[in-house]
Amino acid sequence: MSFDEKFAARPGVVYLVGAGPGDPGLLTLKARGLLASCDVVIYDNLVNPEILRFAQRDVERIDVGKIGGGRHTPQEEINMLLIERARRGERVVRLKGGDPFLFGRGGEEAEALRRASIPFEVVPGVSSALAVPAYAGIPLTHRELASSVVVITGAKARSGEVPGPIFRSLAQADTLVVLMGTAHLRAIADELIAAGRSPDTPVAVIRWGTYRGQRTITGTLRTIADECERAGVRAPTVIVIGEVVALREKLQWFEKQSAHQAAREEFAFVAE
Numbered sequence: 264m265s266f267d268e269k270f271a272a273r274p275g276v277v278y279l280v281g282a283g284p285g286d287p288g289l290l291t292l293k294a295r296g297l298l299a300s301c302d303v304v305i306y307d308n309l310v311n312p313e314i315l316r317f318a319q320r321d322v323e324r325i326d327v328g329k330i331g332g333g334r335h336t337p338q339e340e341i342n343m344l345l346i347e348r349a350r351r352g353e354r355v356v357r358l359k360g361g362d363p364f365l366f367g368r369g370g371e372e373a374e375a376l377r378r379a380s381i382p383f384e385v386v387p388g389v390s391s392a393l394a395v396p397a398y399a400g401i402p403l404t405h406r407e408l409a410s411s412v413v414v415i416t417g418a419k420a421r422s423g424e425v426p427g428p429i430f431r432s433l434a435q436a437d438t439l440v441v442l443m444g445t446a447h448l449r450a451i452a453d454e455l456i457a458a459g460r461s462p463d464t465p466v467a468v469i470r471w472g473t474y475r476g477q478r479t480i481t482g483t484l485r486t487i488a489d490e491c492e493r494a495g496v497r498a499p500t501v502i503v504i505g506e507v508v509a510l511r512e513k514l515q516w517f518e519k520q521s522a523h524q525a526a527r528e529e530f531a532f533v534a535e
């Protein structure tokens with residue numbers, strides 16, 4: 264069986280597909296095959312537009328992106344859209360940033376599809392929770408420094424508030440990876456310090472990880488909110504808290520590479 268046959272989309276099926284965190288090189292082979300053979304792609308705002316190029320040129324692309332506080336398609340409408348398109352017999356790729364089942368509402372969409380008796384498949388993606396720290400040179404575990412990792416949201420689903428009790432109960436995990444926490448960084452740091460975590464615990468805030476413009480701000484629980492405020496950091500970020508963050512000093516690689524690449528391109532442009 265060829266690659267195309269093996270990973271081709273089937274009619275009347277919805278594929279809940281992870282697009283990875285941004286770098287198109289992190290897309291899975293299966294995601295790429297499905298994109299190349301689908302009739303419609305329904306995608307979120309954290310999907311890198313470059314990834315949409317893997318779909319055929321004339322394929323319908325529907326942006327249901329959720330932009331913090333801005334225009335977005337209500338979840339109910341997205342569910343209905345998936346159901347309608349599958350009922351028409353279309354091959355539907357529902358493309359989501361990172362992994363569809365990690366803070367991606369993939370579970371809710373799968374439930375809606377099951378209720379409507381629409382067949383679906385889940386194609387896991389490389390989550391920003393893992394890939395973004397890796398591109399910042401931060402291993403989440405390390406034999407001497409960290410043997411536990413927690414991935415947590417910085418904002419409660421409906422109220423948008425910091426889930427204080429959860430942070431307090433998980434404060435002693437060696438490494439904490441926080442998604443959707445940019446706006447609440449100060450409150451998160453305060454919760455963790457109040458729960459007994461040292462104010463000197465290293466923290467990294469990584470914005471637009473795995474993209475060429477990736478930027479990382481580092482500090483400690485005591486200083487990070489001020490550092491980020493000074494630097495004007497906004498979402499989307501992945502926040503990493505724990506001793507492993509200190510390894511970045513030795514292990515950072517991607518931002519250096521991007522800076523060299525940008526300098527080379529600039530030079531080539533000037534030299535032309």
Ligand SMILES: C[S@@+](CC[C@H](N)C(=O)[O-])C[C@H]1O[C@@H](n2cnc3c(N)ncnc32)[C@H](O)[C@@H]1O
Nearest residue numbers: 361362365367390391442443471472499500501
């Ligand atoms: C709704 S969650 C979706 C997470 C996604 N399902 C995943 O597995 O990566 C959105 C949050 O993921 C994080 N995120 C996703 N992609 C990112 C990136 N390239 N750089 C930094 N943060 C990212 C941010 O915390 C953002 O607010």
